[in-house]
Structures are given as structure tokens and as C-alpha cells.
Amino acid sequence: MTLIEPLLAHYNYWITIFLMVGGVYVVVARSNMIKKLIGLGVFQTSVYLLYLSPGKILGGTPPILGSGIALYSNPLPHVLILTAIVVGVATLALGLALVVRIHESYGTIEEDDIMEVVDRDDRSE
Amino acid sequence: MRLDTILRVMSKLMIPFILVFALYVQFHGDYGPGGGFQAGVIVAAGVVLYAIIYGIEAAQRAVPKQLVEFMVPLGVLIYAAVGVWGLLLGGNYLEYNDLAHGNQPHGQERGVFWVEIGVLVTVASTMVTIFYAFAGRGRK
Amino acid sequence: MEQLINTVLLTLLAIVTIGIIRLRNLFAVVVLAGAYSFLMASVMIVLDAVDVAMTEASVGAGISTVLVLGALYLTRTEEAPPRYSASLPLIVALGTGAMLVWGTWSLPPFGMADTPMNTGVGFDYLARNYEETHIPNVVTSVLASYRGYDTLGETTVIFTAGIGVLLLLRRFQRQR
Numbered sequence: 532m533t534l535i536e537p538l539l540a541h542y543n544y545w546i547t548i549f550l551m552v553g554g555v556y557v558v559v560a561r562s563n564m565i566k567k568l569i570g571l572g573v574f575q576t577s578v579y580l581l582y583l584s585p586g587k588i589l590g591g592t593p594p595i596l597g598s599g600i601a602l603y604s605n606p607l608p609h610v611l612i613l614t615a616i617v618v619g620v621a622t623l624a625l626g627l628a629l630v631v632r633i634h635e636s637y638g639t640i641e642e643d644d645i646m647e648v649v650d651r652d653d654r655s656e
Numbered sequence: 657m658r659l660d661t662i663l664r665v666m667s668k669l670m671i672p673f674i675l676v677f678a679l680y681v682q683f684h685g686d687y688g689p690g691g692g693f694q695a696g697v698i699v700a701a702g703v704v705l706y707a708i709i710y711g712i713e714a715a716q717r718a719v720p721k722q723l724v725e726f727m728v729p730l731g732v733l734i735y736a737a738v739g740v741w742g743l744l745l746g747g748n749y750l751e752y753n754d755l756a757h758g759n760q761p762h763g764q765e766r767g768v769f770w771v772e773i774g775v776l777v778t779v780a781s782t783m784v785t786i787f788y789a790f791a792g793r794g795r796k
Numbered sequence: 797m798e799q800l801i802n803t804v805l806l807t808l809l810a811i812v813t814i815g816i817i818r819l820r821n822l823f824a825v826v827v828l829a830g831a832y833s834f835l836m837a838s839v840m841i842v843l844d845a846v847d848v849a850m851t852e853a854s855v856g857a858g859i860s861t862v863l864v865l866g867a868l869y870l871t872r873t874e875e876a877p878p879r880y881s882a883s884l885p886l887i888v889a890l891g892t893g894a895m896l897v898w899g900t901w902s903l904p905p906f907g908m909a910d911t912p913m914n915t916g917v918g919f920d921y922l923a924r925n926y927e928e929t930h931i932p933n934v935v936t937s938v939l940a941s942y943r944g945y946d947t948l949g950e951t952t953v954i955f956t957a958g959i960g961v962l963l964l965l966r967r968f969q970r971q972r
Contacts, residue, residue: 540905589907
């Protein structure tokens with residue numbers, strides 16, 4: 532047990548970093564815009580995890596006051612993340628609306644194809 | 657459209673429970689997990705389920721577009737009005753201590769109640785509005 | 797036990813993320829993203845954030861999935877094959893990840909009560925809350941009362957996003 536304890540102590544942070552880096556990779560490497568938005572969503576949820584993990588206290592309970600409970604986890608990150616989630620879906624919807632309009636104008640949602648069309652228009656002007 | 661009888665019957669059974677659960681989440685939010693944000697999304701999920709099963713026209717007959725679009729700013733205004741209410745009773749903006757004639761815990765509960773109503777109205781109507789906008793666009 | 801469940805759920809989360817990164821069929825990606833949200837909600841319950849878990853389950857797995865499916869219906873469901881090699885983004889991502897992992901060594905271990913974060917204002921709210929508001933759920937009272945300005949701002953952001961989507965997608969009738 533002593534061997535894996537230091538690993539477990541930071542496991543939450545490492546998974547957070549993995550999700551964060553995976554999200555960035557999807558945003559940078561993929562040219563499909565809906566895939567980019569989903570990658571952005573993965574990045575966003577990794578930030579939720581980054582906030583919530585340090586607020587957890589082992590043996591604690593959710594911060595809803597009750598009799599006979601001595602130890603609660605930190606309620607502040609919960610408040611901050613709760614509103615962030617709903618704002619996140621609202622901005623995701625805005626991004627998707629932009630993608631739909633781009634598809635109607637250019638006939639594609641691949642960034643590389645759109646850049647080609649834009650370049651061709653620039654040259655013909 | 658004959659094969660989806662099970663879906664139609666089950667969703668008709670489930671939607672009332674979804675809406676009642678949303679009300680529970682809203683008004684029990686002081687005592688357990690829940691609140692305006694969650695309840696708003698659950699209400700919107702009920703409307704979205706109805707629209708998916710019965711079609712967007714039927715959903716817009718039950719929950720008219722104009723009503724939903726009217727509710728989007730209404731929620732923010734309710735929220736802001738609670739702040740002004742506190743101002744008029746002699747406190748700071750969004751301070752609830754004076755809302756119940758000097759009884760601080762009651763004033764707080766009153767303020768939180770109306771603020772959560774404002775959040776519910778805005779979140780639910782915004783989600784339904786966004787869904788209507790996507791669903792009503794039509795493939796080009 | 798808490799730590800064991802936490803570790804298993806986080807590992808599953810990482811596996812689902814690999815699937816999201818690798819797949820090219822967007823429909824499959826959306827379904828995986830729904831599974832990802834439910835796993836994330838379970839992790840949040842283990843981390844004692846029950847309010848947040850409820851929001852993540854209803855928003856992440858419910859509404860966002862419906863919205864992305866709606867956008868897919870209006871566009872297309874297959875991602876084009878890649879044109880450029882993905883090695884440069886991979887190197888950037890791995891480099892960033894390595895530096896961040898290096899940075900975690902100085903962070904306090906998981907679940908400790910005496911970290912700087914867990915001795916600050918959050919526990920001040922816990923101590924004062926019942927006397928001042930009589931609302932047992934501290935998350936609700938901090939959200940709506942102590943940090944009412946924040947929540948007003950967030951509500952306004954949601955309102956603004958809704959207006960933005962309407963302006964982009966709704967076909968307004970021209971008035972002559």
C-alpha cells in the first residue's frame with residue numbers, strides 16, 4: 532500500500548491534466564469544427580475537475596448541514612463550477628449555431644476546406 | 657409512425673414526472689441538492705423530450721415560442737428586481753436581510769427563493785429557445 | 797474506499813477520452829461524450845459535489861447531447877480524413893502535459909483538510925451559514941445570497957448566449 536499511496540495522492544491532478552491536454556490536442560489537430568467544440572468541452576470539464584478535486588476532504592460529506600456531521604467538503608468550488616457548467620452549455624450552443632451558419636455559407640465544416648475557399652475568393656478579387 | 661407506440665405512451669407517462677421532479681429540485685434546493693439551474697435544465701429536458709417524440713409543431717403548440725422568448729429576459733429582470741427590492745427596503749443591492757421586516761433568516765430565505773425563480777425562468781426558457789432555434793432551422 | 801472508487805472512475809474517464817480523441821464518426825463521438833458526462837457526474841458525487849453532479853448529468857449528458865445532435869443533423873456526421881500530420885500538435889500537447897505533471901509535485905495530496913484552499917473562505921461560509929440564513933444547503937445559500945452578484949452575472953451570460961443563438965439561427969420575417 533505504501534508504494535501506490537504517493538501515486539494515488541496526485542492521481543486526480545494527472546487525470547485532469549490528461550483531459551486538459553487531450554482537449555487541447557483535439558482543438559489544435561482536428562479541422563472539423565464540431566469535433567473542435569467537443570474537444571473544448573473536454574478541456575472545460577477538466578477545469579471542473581481541477582477545481583473540485585482539492586476541495587474534497589477524505590471522510591467529509593457534501594456541504595448540506597445536518598446534525599451529527601462534523602466534517603464537510605469545501606462548498607466554494609461547487610458554487611463556482613455549478614454556474615460555469617450552465618454557462619458552458621449556453622456558449623456551446625452559440626458555437627454550434629455559428630458552425631451551422633458556416634455550413635450554410637461554405638457547404639463544409641472542415642476548417643481546411645473553408646480556408647481554401649477564402650483564399651480562392653481573395654485571389655479572384 | 658405506427659412503430660413508436662411504446663415511445664409515445666411512455667413519454668406521455670414520463671413527462672409529468674419529469675416536470676414534478678423539476679419542481680421538487682427547485683423548491684427543495686434549500687434543503688438538498690438542487691436549485692434554479694438544475695430545475696431549469698430539467699424543465700427544458702421535459703419540453704425537448706416532448707418535441708422529439710411528438711414533433712416540433714406539437715411542442716410549439718403546447719409551449720409557444722413567443723412565451724418562451726418572453727421568459728428569457730423576464731428571469732434576468734426578476735433577479736435584478738430582487739436586488740432593487742432590497743435597495744427600496746434600505747439595504748444594499750442584492751442584500752436580503754431586510755426583506756422580511758428585519759427578520760434576517762426569513763429575509764434571506766425570501767431573497768433566495770425569488771432569485772432561484774429568476775434563474776429557473778431564464779435557464780429553462782433559454783434552453784428551450786436554443787432547442788427551438790436548432791430544430792426549426794431545417795436542412796438546407 | 798472513497799479513493800478506490802475515485803481512482804476507478806477517473807481511469808474510465810481517461811479511457812472514454814481516448815475514444816473521443818481517436819474516433820472520426822461524429823455520431824459515435826457525441827454518444828461517447830454523453831457517457832463521458834455521466835462518468836464525470838459520478839466522479840463529482842465521489843468528490844462530494846452533489847449539486848454540481850446533478851447539473852453535469854442533466855446539462856452535459858442531456859441538453860448538450862441534444863444540441864450537438866441537432867447541429868450534426870444540420871451539417872454532416874463524418875469527419876474528413878486528416879490533411880496534415882498530427883505530430884506537431886501531439887508534441888505540443890505532450891510537452892505541455894509533462895510540464896503540468898511536473899508542477900503537480902508541489903501540490904498538496906488529495907483529500908487533505910489542512911491545505912491552503914481548505915482553510916479559507918469556504919469554511920467561513922460553512923461556519924456562518926446556518927445562523928445567518930437558516931438554509932441547510934450551503935451551496936444554495938452561497939450561490940444565491942453571499943455571491944448573488946456572481947450569479948446575476950452568470951444568468952445574464954446565459955440570457956446573452958440565448959439572444960446570440962436566436963440572432964444567428966432564427967429566420968426573421970422582413971418587415972417592409
